[in-house]
Amino acid sequence: MNKPQEPDQAARRAAEQTARQSYGKLLAFLAARTRDLAAAEDALAEAFAAALASWPAQGIPRSPEAWLLSVARRRMIDAMRRRQTGDAAIDQLLLQAEENQVRDTASGGIPDDRLRLMFVCAHPAIDPAARAALMLQTVLGLDAGSIASAFLVAPASMAQRLVRAKRKIRLAGIPFRVPEPDELPDRLEAVLDAIYAVFAEGWSDPAGADVQSRGLIEEAIWLGRLLASLLPAEPEALGLLALMLHAEARHAARRDAAGGYVPLLEQPPERWDGPMVEEAEALLHRAGALGRVGRYQLEAAVQSVHSARRHTGRTNWTAIVDLYDALLARTGSAVVAINRAVALAERDGPAAGLAALAAIDGLPQLAQYQPYWAARAALLARDRQIEAADKAYERAIGMERDPAVRQFLMQRRTRLKQPAPLRAADNP
Amino acid sequence: MKYMLMIYQDEKARKTATKEQMGEMMGAYTAYTKAMREAGAFTAGDPLQGSNTATTVRMVGGKTKVLNGPYAETKEQLGGYYVIDVPDLDAALSWAARCPGANGGIMEVRPLLSY
Numbered sequence: 001m002n003k004p005q006e007p008d009q010a011a012r013r014a015a016e017q018t019a020r021q022s023y024g025k026l027l028a029f030l031a032a033r034t035r036d037l038a039a040a041e042d043a044l045a046e047a048f049a050a051a052l053a054s055w056p057a058q059g060i061p062r063s064p065e066a067w068l069l070s071v072a073r074r075r076m077i078d079a080m081r082r083r084q085t086g087d088a089a090i091d092q093l094l095l096q097a098e099e100n101q102v103r104d105t106a107s108g109g110i111p112d113d114r115l116r117l118m119f120v121c122a123h124p125a126i127d128p129a130a131r132a133a134l135m136l137q138t139v140l141g142l143d144a145g146s147i148a149s150a151f152l153v154a155p156a157s158m159a160q161r162l163v164r165a166k167r168k169i170r171l172a173g174i175p176f177r178v179p180e181p182d183e184l185p186d187r188l189e190a191v192l193d194a195i196y197a198v199f200a201e202g203w204s205d206p207a208g209a210d211v212q213s214r215g216l217i218e219e220a221i222w223l224g225r226l227l228a229s230l231l232p233a234e235p236e237a238l239g240l241l242a243l244m245l246h247a248e249a250r251h252a253a254r255r256d257a258a259g260g261y262v263p264l265l266e267q268p269p270e271r272w273d274g275p276m277v278e279e280a281e282a283l284l285h286r287a288g289a290l291g292r293v294g295r296y297q298l299e300a301a302v303q304s305v306h307s308a309r310r311h312t313g314r315t316n317w318t319a320i321v322d323l324y325d326a327l328l329a330r331t332g333s334a335v336v337a338i339n340r341a342v343a344l345a346e347r348d349g350p351a352a353g354l355a356a357l358a359a360i361d362g363l364p365q366l367a368q369y370q371p372y373w374a375a376r377a378a379l380l381a382r383d384r385q386i387e388a389a390d391k392a393y394e395r396a397i398g399m400e401r402d403p404a405v406r407q408f409l410m411q412r413r414t415r416l417k418q419p420a421p422l423r424a425a426d427n428p
Numbered sequence: 429m430k431y432m433l434m435i436y437q438d439e440k441a442r443k444t445a446t447k448e449q450m451g452e453m454m455g456a457y458t459a460y461t462k463a464m465r466e467a468g469a470f471t472a473g474d475p476l477q478g479s480n481t482a483t484t485v486r487m488v489g490g491k492t493k494v495l496n497g498p499y500a501e502t503k504e505q506l507g508g509y510y511v512i513d514v515p516d517l518d519a520a521l522s523w524a525a526r527c528p529g530a531n532g533g534i535m536e537v538r539p540l541l542s543y
Contacts, residue, residue, distance in 0.1 A: 123517075
């Protein structure tokens with residue numbers, strides 16, 4: 001038993017800790033056979049409520065996970081009986097309970113079905129716009145409201161999107177399983193993309209840039225770690241984690257003491273998180289040894305080249321251009337083409353960068369893509385095409401979400417009117 | 429779970445097909461149906477006559493209205509169906525992908541609503 005004066009807090013802490021560590025595991029386990037995520041969520045929520053009611057008086061059980069699971073399982077069976085769902089379903093659940101007890105005692109723990117759950121969330125039959133949010137809700141237990149605000153979506157539409165996705169899983173019979181080796185690469189890509197979407201959303205969120213509150217980034221890295229630990233022989237899972245850690249290592253360096261935005265090339269490497277960079281490097285090395293190159297490993301390698309400035313004091317732009325060439329050949333993505341043009345400008349001068357950018361100028365999807373206008377403005381400015389640069393800066397400023405970046409772009413725009421060439425110090 | 433696989437095809441392709449092409453198609457469907465039966469997945473399935481044979485019936489203001497032609501005048505028309513019994517959506521999708529109709533046509537996969 002805990003200290004008698006504050007059993008409530010102790011119970012609450014234990015419940016919260018179990019929720020954080022085990023939510024996805026418990027939910028995946030409960031939903032795997034019935035494919036009914038909504039019912040499993042309800043049952044699990046009731047189990048957590050029961051824990052808060054009972055643990056202060058009864059003491060925290062030896063295995064909180066097992067306690068929650070058995071309560072949730074009973075609630076699920078009760079709910080099925082109330083809804084008068086077919087007896088077959090109840091039988092199946094009871095059977096499963098027995099079968100699992102055998103597995104529980106054999107392995108000393110609850111089997112981890114979270115990987116299957118992740119593949120369900122990113123199944124091709126699920127609306128791509130719902131996949132990342134569904135993963136946050138089911139694997140991490142985030143509520144629809146906070147997911148909605150993180151993705152800048154109205155809470156009602158996010159809730160509806162999630163409900164629809166869960167209904168589709170149940171009614172269409174999407175299985176909780178890890179795909180066979182022949183379909184794994186395609187299916188894994190969708191899982192990786194969903195996790196990276198969480199990360200990218202956190203990265204572009206002004207609140208996420210603030211060191212204090214970086215919810216989505218932390219959650220994405222957590223998911224990335226989970227996936228890499230569950231699929232240790234999949235190089236792209238390791239590559240994605242390496243990519244996120246490399247970027248996250250520079251999180252603090254994106255701001256100066258006054259809260260102003262500091263672009264990557266002007267960041268002092270000593271402000272980067274050294275141990276995190278080392279971890280990313282080790283992951284990328286492990287991925288490389290597996291001998292299957294992919295998009296996320298290439299993107300992580302670009303970040304690795306940037307990070308090497310810690311030791312060499314310079315950036316190897318030739319290596320970065322080569323990596324972007326490989327990425328462009330693989331993805332054909334306009335976003336990659338923009339980054340490649342920027343790298344090319346660093347290697348061969350702004351005219352070369354602008355020439356590369358010309359290949360994608362006028363693509364309709366770029367009209368509303370802020371990074372394109374920011375990159376274009378910077379290249380035009382360095383090429384002293386003042387008027388065109390001014391217009392591009394205006395568009396980039398108008399579409400920027402982060403106030404610090406907006407201010408940075410406005411300063412650069414003002415500098416256009418000054419005669420001295422920009423960034424002379426960077427180009428000795 | 430039971431799923432219906434609906435085969436949507438451009439009917440012009442069927443009309444302009446040569447005799448050999450038709451024979452090939454028939455052979456492919458025969459083999460496909462046989463494979464389904466052997467796997468224990470087949471429940472039902474038939475090809476349909478062309479959409480020019482279709483007639484629609486509806487009640488408008490208490491009166492029965494019968495009209496010539498299919499429900500929707502789209503380029504691709506329902507040309508046949510299968511009902512299969514398989515463990516889950518992935519299994520249904522893999523049968524849909526193997527259907528000769530998936531080549532050049534569109535397969536719609538829907539679970540049956542069972543009580």
